[in-house]
Amino acid sequence: xxxxxxxxxxxxxxxxxxxxxxxxxxxxxxxxxxxxxxxxxxxxxxxxxxxxxxxxxxxxxxxxxxxxxxxxxxxxxxxxxxxxxxxxxxxxxxxxxxxxxxxxxxxxxxxxxxxxxxxxxxxxxxxxxxxxxxxxxxxxxxxxxxxxxxxxxxxxxxxxxxxxxxxxxxxxxxxxxxxxxxxxxxxxxxxxxxxxxxxxxxxxxxxxxxxxxxxxxxxxxxxxxxxxxxxxxxxxxxxxxxxxxxxxxxxxxxxxxxxxxxxxxxxxxxxxxxxxxxxxxxxxxxxxxxxxxxxxxxxxxxxxxxxxxxxxxxxxxxxxxxxxxxxxxxxxxxxxx
Amino acid sequence: xxxxxxxxxxxxxxxxxxxxxxxxxxxxxxxxxxxxxxxxxxxxxxxxxxxxxxxxxxxxxxxxxxxxxxxxxxxxxxxxxxxxxxxxxxxxxxxxxxxxxxxxxxxxxxxxxxxxxxxxxxxxxxxxxxxxxxxxxxxxxxxxxxxxxxxxxxxxxxxxxxxxxxxxxxxxxxxxxxxxxxxxxxxxxxxxxxxxxxxxxxxxxxxxxxxxxxxxxxxxxxxxxxxxxxxxxxxxxxxxxxxxxxxxxxxxxxxxxxxxxxxxxxxxxxxxxxxxxxxxxxxxxxxxxxxxxxxxxxxxxxxxxxxxxxxxxxxxxxxxxxxxxxxxxxxxxxxxxxxxxxxxxxxxxxxxxxxxxxxxxxxxxxxxxxxxxxxxxxxxxxxxxxxxxxxxxxxx
Numbered sequence: 001x002x003x004x005x006x007x008x009x010x011x012x013x014x015x016x017x018x019x020x021x022x023x024x025x026x027x028x029x030x031x032x033x034x035x036x037x038x039x040x041x042x043x044x045x046x047x048x049x050x051x052x053x054x055x056x057x058x059x060x061x062x063x064x065x066x067x068x069x070x071x072x073x074x075x076x077x078x079x080x081x082x083x084x085x086x087x088x089x090x091x092x093x094x095x096x097x098x099x100x101x102x103x104x105x106x107x108x109x110x111x112x113x114x115x116x117x118x119x120x121x122x123x124x125x126x127x128x129x130x131x132x133x134x135x136x137x138x139x140x141x142x143x144x145x146x147x148x149x150x151x152x153x154x155x156x157x158x159x160x161x162x163x164x165x166x167x168x169x170x171x172x173x174x175x176x177x178x179x180x181x182x183x184x185x186x187x188x189x190x191x192x193x194x195x196x197x198x199x200x201x202x203x204x205x206x207x208x209x210x211x212x213x214x215x216x217x218x219x220x221x222x223x224x225x226x227x228x229x230x231x232x233x234x235x236x237x238x239x240x241x242x243x244x245x246x247x248x249x250x251x252x253x254x255x256x257x258x259x260x261x262x263x264x265x266x267x268x269x270x271x272x273x274x275x276x277x278x279x280x281x282x283x284x285x286x287x288x289x290x291x292x293x294x295x296x297x298x299x300x301x302x303x304x305x306x307x308x309x310x311x312x313x314x315x316x317x318x319x320x321x322x323x324x325x326x327x328x329x330x331x332x333x334x335x336x337x
Numbered sequence: 338x339x340x341x342x343x344x345x346x347x348x349x350x351x352x353x354x355x356x357x358x359x360x361x362x363x364x365x366x367x368x369x370x371x372x373x374x375x376x377x378x379x380x381x382x383x384x385x386x387x388x389x390x391x392x393x394x395x396x397x398x399x400x401x402x403x404x405x406x407x408x409x410x411x412x413x414x415x416x417x418x419x420x421x422x423x424x425x426x427x428x429x430x431x432x433x434x435x436x437x438x439x440x441x442x443x444x445x446x447x448x449x450x451x452x453x454x455x456x457x458x459x460x461x462x463x464x465x466x467x468x469x470x471x472x473x474x475x476x477x478x479x480x481x482x483x484x485x486x487x488x489x490x491x492x493x494x495x496x497x498x499x500x501x502x503x504x505x506x507x508x509x510x511x512x513x514x515x516x517x518x519x520x521x522x523x524x525x526x527x528x529x530x531x532x533x534x535x536x537x538x539x540x541x542x543x544x545x546x547x548x549x550x551x552x553x554x555x556x557x558x559x560x561x562x563x564x565x566x567x568x569x570x571x572x573x574x575x576x577x578x579x580x581x582x583x584x585x586x587x588x589x590x591x592x593x594x595x596x597x598x599x600x601x602x603x604x605x606x607x608x609x610x611x612x613x614x615x616x617x618x619x620x621x622x623x624x625x626x627x628x629x630x631x632x633x634x635x636x637x638x639x640x641x642x643x644x645x646x647x648x649x650x651x652x653x654x655x656x657x658x659x660x661x662x663x664x665x666x667x668x669x670x671x672x673x674x675x676x677x678x679x680x681x682x683x684x685x686x687x688x689x690x691x692x693x694x695x696x697x698x699x700x701x702x703x704x705x706x707x708x709x710x711x712x713x714x715x716x717x718x719x720x721x722x723x724x725x726x727x728x729x730x731x732x733x
Contacts, residue, residue: 032412033405035366046490046712050411083420086427093435226438 002049002056004063009039011049021047025060030067040071094227101223109215114179120218121179125165128183132169136186141166141335144328148195149182152203155271156210164202168336174201176208178215186336193285196278198332199269199323200313203279207264213257266316275320280313365696367405369689375401376685392426393419398685399482402692408488409701417485425481433470437463465507472506473499479531488537492713497534505530518565521557521641525550528645537651538710545648553644560640564633571626578606578619632666639665646699652710653703660698668694 001017003010009023023041032038037057039049051057061067129135136142142165149164164182172187182205184198192198208214253261269276324332379394396419403415444459476499486493509523532544544550582602587593593601639662646656660668672687679686 031404031414032407033366033401035364035405035407035412036410038412038414040490048411048490083424086424086431089431090427 002051004056004059007063009049009060023049025064026066028060028064028067029069029071030057030061031071042071045071097223097227101220105216105219105223108219109212112178112212112215112219117179117215119179120215121163121177121181124175124177124214124218125181125183128167128175128177132167132171132185134168135165135183136168136336138331138335138337140328140331141333144324144332145184145335147328148199148323149202149206151272152199152268152274153206153210155268156206158210160206160209162206162209166335174205176205176214178218180209181214182206182209189333189335192282194278195322195324195329195332196275197282198278199274200265200276200279200282203265203268203272203274203276204261206268207261208253208257210264211257211260213253213261216257217253262312266313269320270316273320274323276313276316278323362409362701363696363699364407365405365689365692366407367401367689367692369686369693372398372401372685372689376683379685380682389423392422395419395422398688402688403486406692406696409705411489414487415485416487417481421481429474468510469503469507472510473503475506476502476531483535489707490712491538491710493535493537494713495531495534496536497530502527502530517568518561521554521561521637524641525554525557525645528649532649536713538713540652540710543650546650550648553648557637557641557644560637564630564637567626567630567633571623571630574619574623574626575606578616579603582606635666635669636662652705654705655702657700657702658698659700660694664694664698 001012001014003012004025007025009025009028010019011021011023012019021044023039023043027042028039029041030037031040037051037054037060039051039057039060040047145164145166146162149162153160153162160180162180162182164184166184166186166189169185170187170190171185172191173185174188175183175185177183182202184201188201189198192201265279266276269279375397379390379397382390383394396415396417399417400415403413406413441463476495476497480495480499483493483495505527509519509527512519513523529544529550532542535542579602582605583598586601586605587595587598590598639660643658646658649656668690672690675683675687675690
């Protein structure tokens with residue numbers, strides 16, 4: 001039998017009325033869910049009292065508002081020190097990887113083997129095709145495009161095996177991928193007024209390839225990926241969200257990388273005897289359109305401010321022959337038809 | 338620990354023997370709809386912490402599940418904490434996953450994984466290690482949950498070596514892959530290993546005290562063979578159809594290479610189901626088999642659960658599981674639908690539904706003499722294992 005006596009809970013034998021235990025109500029805790037109330041007390045934490053009738057339990061709740069507060073377990077102190085050690089290790093690891101990834105990715109990219117570069121390139125181009133569409137297969141256009149790329153890359157100090165393709169999508173964009181893969185999106189070709197503009201963008205992407213920027217990006221992403229796959233809940237939506245965030249933040253090159261690619265591109269155009277005035281005019285048109293056409297933002301927001309680029313392009317502008325013959329240019333324009 | 342402290346829970350009547358009928362068997366007082374708020378809160382916090390909140394979230398859900406689960410009138414209690422789970426996770430990261438990620442990155446970077454035969458052996462090796470570790474971790478996770486479980490203030494727990502359990506686990510996993518028919522035997526053996534190492538207070542569960550296991554296993558094999566035959570036939574039907582078309586193609590055009598004949602057979606397999614009368618019959622049989630396979634599996638699983646529960650005893654108590662096939666299927670299909678519709682974030686709902694299902698369909702028979710159960714000797718704070726038992730990978 002259980003009775004409330006002043007600040008105590010008296011538990012006594014039903015038959016003999018002999019007192020079994022006396023609990024201080026302020027030390028009593030309610031530890032069960034919605035069924036009959038199960039109580040325990042701080043003095044004898046192993047003891048349990050089950051109240052079948054809710055009336056007494058509710059009365060106790062009035063007497064002790066802390067009744068439903070969780071019981072503190074003694075164990076948690078023991079794990080305290082270990083928690084600090086492991087926590088610091090984790091922080092060091094995270095900060096280390098975050099700091100090392102951009103520092104190491106450059107040198108690692110220079111060391112990457114051709115096999116590895118090709119494999120990563122294949123993955124990225126498959127991703128682009130999955131998102132944006134198939135590559136175009138106009139034979140003559142492809143010949144003209146590959147030929148232009150070969151001419152531009154001819155004067156590179158180290159020869160590059162290039163694989164250039166046009167992806168059938170309205171987006172105005174171009175990508176340099178690992179392993180010498182370059183993907184133009186059709187919108188960019190549609191947007192261009194003359195072949196020199198295409199040559200300018202292509203020279204820029206070839207410069208990225210030659211400077212191993214795509215490989216650098218891949219290494220950086222790998223570092224973040226290790227971090228994410230070790231710590232985040234595997235397979236959960238949160239991980240997908242986080243990796244999408246990393247991709248967004250990290251998908252573009254730094255301004256320094258873009259400037260370096262620009263500088264090399266001017267040189268390539270000059271050495272290939274292709275007019276680089278196209279690059280300047282293209283930038284000028286983009287500058288006009290920027291802000292009005294959101295399609296442009298994605299490609300150009302990490303590039304050096306287009307105004308400055310146009311100035312640089314005009315300063316470096318060299319005369320030369322047209323990048324493509326009229327026939328080749330028409331074929332390239334029609335590559336996706 | 339005195340007896341009296343163990344058991345004032347006999348509601349003051351001074352009677353130490355519980356007759357289950359007076360208290361009810363197993364009753365779960367929770368409802369899935371009650372935890373909508375909790376699940377939503379956990380979801381939001383998980384998003385903001387890129388998943389790091391999951392340990393605390395899981396603990397909250399467990400606490401709800403445990404404290405609403407009444408066994409013979411007394412609720413279970415969960416004393417685990419989110420921090421313990423988090424520390425266990427960090428340990429796993431540093432001891433296993435990080436070395437693995439570094440090693441894998443190194444091997445990949447050095448180009449070792451390019452070579453198909455090397456990469457085959459490496460993935461075979463790491464695969465085996467991971468299967469083994471899954472076995473070890475599941476046993477440890479069970480121990481963690483049990484040591485953090487109390488009933489009437491009495492601690493539960495689990496003995497036995499998790500490394501040994503991992504060996505059995507990997508052995509059975511590969512054997513099952515080779516020969517599916519071993520499944521009933523495997524499930525009973527692993528259940529036996531877990532059960533006989535489980536204790537409440539100073540008393541252990543006993544599996545199969547009167548040697549009925551062999552007889553039960555024979556019965557289970559009858560159930561399992563039905564499922565196994567349906568499954569193997571449903572796999573064989575398309576293979577036979579393909580083989581038939583392949584033969585026809587190579588007979589008709591003798592000059593074909595095996596690859597060409599295969600591609601013709603592959604493209605014909607769809608049209609065969611359209612035109613041919615035999616194709617229709619074959620297709621119908623195949624669809625029926627495909628639909629029957631999960632039902633047959635559920636039917637087997639139901640009998641397995643019944644048998645294993647019946648063979649499990651604790652002191653004078655025996656469990657019995659009464660659910661019929663319809664209810665059993667309903668529970669699993671319902672939970673599957675919930676999991677899919679909530680993209681996995683509704684797992685807690687499925688757990689509550691499962692707990693209700695267990696409470697509703699499980700009986701406890703016999704009497705329990707509470708005076709014989711004492712608090713377990715080793716207090717889990719001082720057992721020196723520290724964090725080892727926090728290796729928790731379980732989903733519950």
